[in-house]
Amino acid sequence: MSAEITIETSPDGGVPEEQPLPADRFLNREESWLQFNERVLELAEDPRTPLLERVRFLAIFASNLDEFFRVRVAGLKRRMATGLLVRTKSGLKPREELARIAGIADGLARRHDAAFHKLVGPELAAHGIEIVRWDDLAREERTALRKLFRERIRPVLTPLAVDPAHPFPYISGLSLNLAVTVRNPANGNTVFARVKVPDQLPRFVNASRDRFVPLEDVIAAHLGQLFKGMEILQHHVFRVTRNEDLDVDEDVTENLMQALERELLRRRFGPPVRLEVEDSISAETLELLVEELGVAEHEIYRLPGPLDLSGLHAIADLGPAQMAQNNRGELSYRSFVPAEALHFEDDVFALLRERDILLHHPYDSFSTSVQRFIEQAAADPHVLAIKQTLYRTSGDSPIVDALIDAAEAGKQVVVVVEIKARFDEHANISWARKLERAGCHVVYGVLGLKTHCKLALVVRQEPSGELRRYCHIGTGNYNPKTARMYEDFGLLTADPLVGEDVTDLFIHLTGYSNHSTYRRLLVAPHSMRQGLLARIDREIAHRKAGRPARIRIKTNSLVDEPVIDALYRASQAGVPVDLLVRGICTLRPGVPGLSETIRVRSVLGRFLEHSRVFEFGGGRRPEYWIGSADLMRRNLERRVEALVKVTAAPHRSYIADLLDRAFSEGTDTWWLTSDGSWERHRGELDLQHQLIATRRWRTVDDK
Numbered sequence: 001m002s003a004e005i006t007i008e009t010s011p012d013g014g015v016p017e018e019q020p021l022p023a024d025r026f027l028n029r030e031e032s033w034l035q036f037n038e039r040v041l042e043l044a045e046d047p048r049t050p051l052l053e054r055v056r057f058l059a060i061f062a063s064n065l066d067e068f069f070r071v072r073v074a075g076l077k078r079r080m081a082t083g084l085l086v087r088t089k090s091g092l093k094p095r096e097e098l099a100r101i102a103g104i105a106d107g108l109a110r111r112h113d114a115a116f117h118k119l120v121g122p123e124l125a126a127h128g129i130e131i132v133r134w135d136d137l138a139r140e141e142r143t144a145l146r147k148l149f150r151e152r153i154r155p156v157l158t159p160l161a162v163d164p165a166h167p168f169p170y171i172s173g174l175s176l177n178l179a180v181t182v183r184n185p186a187n188g189n190t191v192f193a194r195v196k197v198p199d200q201l202p203r204f205v206n207a208s209r210d211r212f213v214p215l216e217d218v219i220a221a222h223l224g225q226l227f228k229g230m231e232i233l234q235h236h237v238f239r240v241t242r243n244e245d246l247d248v249d250e251d252v253t254e255n256l257m258q259a260l261e262r263e264l265l266r267r268r269f270g271p272p273v274r275l276e277v278e279d280s281i282s283a284e285t286l287e288l289l290v291e292e293l294g295v296a297e298h299e300i301y302r303l304p305g306p307l308d309l310s311g312l313h314a315i316a317d318l319g320p321a322q323m324a325q326n327n328r329g330e331l332s333y334r335s336f337v338p339a340e341a342l343h344f345e346d347d348v349f350a351l352l353r354e355r356d357i358l359l360h361h362p363y364d365s366f367s368t369s370v371q372r373f374i375e376q377a378a379a380d381p382h383v384l385a386i387k388q389t390l391y392r393t394s395g396d397s398p399i400v401d402a403l404i405d406a407a408e409a410g411k412q413v414v415v416v417v418e419i420k421a422r423f424d425e426h427a428n429i430s431w432a433r434k435l436e437r438a439g440c441h442v443v444y445g446v447l448g449l450k451t452h453c454k455l456a457l458v459v460r461q462e463p464s465g466e467l468r469r470y471c472h473i474g475t476g477n478y479n480p481k482t483a484r485m486y487e488d489f490g491l492l493t494a495d496p497l498v499g500e501d502v503t504d505l506f507i508h509l510t511g512y513s514n515h516s517t518y519r520r521l522l523v524a525p526h527s528m529r530q531g532l533l534a535r536i537d538r539e540i541a542h543r544k545a546g547r548p549a550r551i552r553i554k555t556n557s558l559v560d561e562p563v564i565d566a567l568y569r570a571s572q573a574g575v576p577v578d579l580l581v582r583g584i585c586t587l588r589p590g591v592p593g594l595s596e597t598i599r600v601r602s603v604l605g606r607f608l609e610h611s612r613v614f615e616f617g618g619g620r621r622p623e624y625w626i627g628s629a630d631l632m633r634r635n636l637e638r639r640v641e642a643l644v645k646v647t648a649a650p651h652r653s654y655i656a657d658l659l660d661r662a663f664s665e666g667t668d669t670w671w672l673t674s675d676g677s678w679e680r681h682r683g684e685l686d687l688q689h690q691l692i693a694t695r696r697w698r699t700v701d702d703k
Helices: 031-045 051-081 093-128 139-156 217-220 254-265 283-292 307-318 320-326 350-352 370-379 398-408 425-437 494-510 528-543 561-572 633-637 649-662 687-694 697-701
Strands: 161-162 176-181 190-199 202-207 212-213 232-244 273-278 300-303 357-361 384-389 413-419 442-443 454-461 466-474 486-493 519-524 551-555 577-581 598-602 614-617 623-627 637-648 669-672 677-680
Touching: 031 093, 031 528, 051 093, 051 232, 051 273, 051 307, 093 300, 093 307, 139 202, 139 212, 139 217, 139 398, 176 217, 176 283, 190 217, 202 217, 202 307, 212 217, 217 677, 232 283, 273 283, 273 350, 307 413, 350 370, 350 466, 357 466, 370 384, 370 398, 370 466, 370 486, 370 677, 384 398, 384 494, 398 425, 413 494, 413 614, 425 442, 442 494, 454 494, 466 494, 466 623, 486 623, 494 519, 494 637, 519 528, 519 633, 528 561, 528 614, 528 633, 528 637, 551 649, 561 577, 561 598, 577 649, 614 649, 623 649, 637 649, 649 687
Parallel strands: 273 300, 384 413, 413 442, 551 577, 577 598
Antiparallel strands: 161 190, 176 190, 176 232, 202 212, 232 273, 357 486, 384 454, 454 466, 466 486, 519 637, 551 614, 598 669, 614 623, 623 637, 669 677
């Protein structure tokens, strides 16, 4: 189904020689990140997207932009503060980079606001769902909200005045706040005060059925009850984003968990990187905030209210069931039941002794496959040991519960918990301690590296007396909740070679080992980049020898310079290269003499495309690999990652068919151009919805 790519040849008909790689061959990483978020915004603007899902994409855009400032912008500011002024790969100094992305981010924020107010908001109102301001409420709605304020909101509010006895309060990152100016009528003194909008309460409050009002509007309407006897002169909403990346030096830290807990406390006091204000804010209030917070002019974002539209998830969650009751079921994606790759009566271990099982979530059920694999292992008296990595998991994790059950049943349970998983540090520390209390052996991986690989190993003594190893290697986290929203692959296998490799990797993670040779795995940081580069070079050699050659890769991000340069060399040799990149991509496709045979596509939609898939070879037997690693320096150099080779014929065919569909001209995708811009090609085929509709995996696997 993939379109053929025409390869330019030299005058004698051979493959052209490699050309020197130009200095401007890398696109700007930060701009590429913002362009990814722009594609998310396009889904919110697209009238073909169901209305409540457009609301959700507005919320996702807002959350993504928050993370961009908390991490990427914060990182650039940290480099400037420490004097690291080296130019980026795209040729910009950090200060130039900050100024450039500030302008792009401001334009996107305004476009996001316009999408909410001019496109999505009016359509919601046309369907009877309204987000209104306090002045738009009817009298009976205000009466109900006054009661709500008195009983549920006022008790959790803490107004903080600023005067000689009370310094300017600390403003926590991403909190929503009211800047209030009050005057004492007795003496005429004017005082500034801050009221934090509590994040424990709903972002949008029900005023009446299907009518919502921002929580800060309800608080603002009752400021007289917080400052009794005072005149309320003005009030304005503002929000601060802070640097929330963590910095723990493991080389000088005796106890990583304690050091991380200390750093998490410091995170709340990171320097500000963005100040959002409603565009109605007075000059004097803005001047006070700028002075007290220490933000620069380009870090101020003036927007129409309400701020913080990440709270729109609550509106989007008016889900299919409620919509159906109101005859509005078409406003959300249709619900679907994932296929069961394992029948409920199947014995997982007996099945794996017969064949491997390739899982494709969320089209295949996580709970009846991966979760069931761990739960059956925990309950099976013949299982001697379970070893597993945990990077992110859900708050009420059945995986963790199963591991605890296994430990309490006397099995050896080893869990490698990555407590440095960004923004999940608190949760992972909590789970680590819970596992330790249950008797699990909990380790925190390899010094200086994040453990990002997704592995589970079950050691079972068979009735014959032999020990057999059963493994799961995945592209996504052991999280039942995200498994319903993230697109991921996983391989369940009893292949002895895979079992030996996974055993060696766990020994490396939990012990003291420099093992780096694997047969069915590519493991970072030791062998993954070299393994990928060797396979790219092999395709170049095939092409130069006149044999079929092809490279197809599906990843979240493509930033690693050595891999990109290798792909450029492959293109110069005439190898067709297809790249499916969800997010950041700094490779320039379609540049004459550099990347003419490279196509870059992006799929966004109902599910977050999260799997990493690698195909090498255009002949009869290409290689297929799946795993946890994106093509970024951090993944290939500073993380423990694993790719596993997929060998079963039906599984290879399934992956090939998936890539064929993704690169088909008729598929709805975004195409990356050589100048770094993304163009939407609105094909008739929605890849994700076609996979839902066909749900053909059981039939393929049963052949």
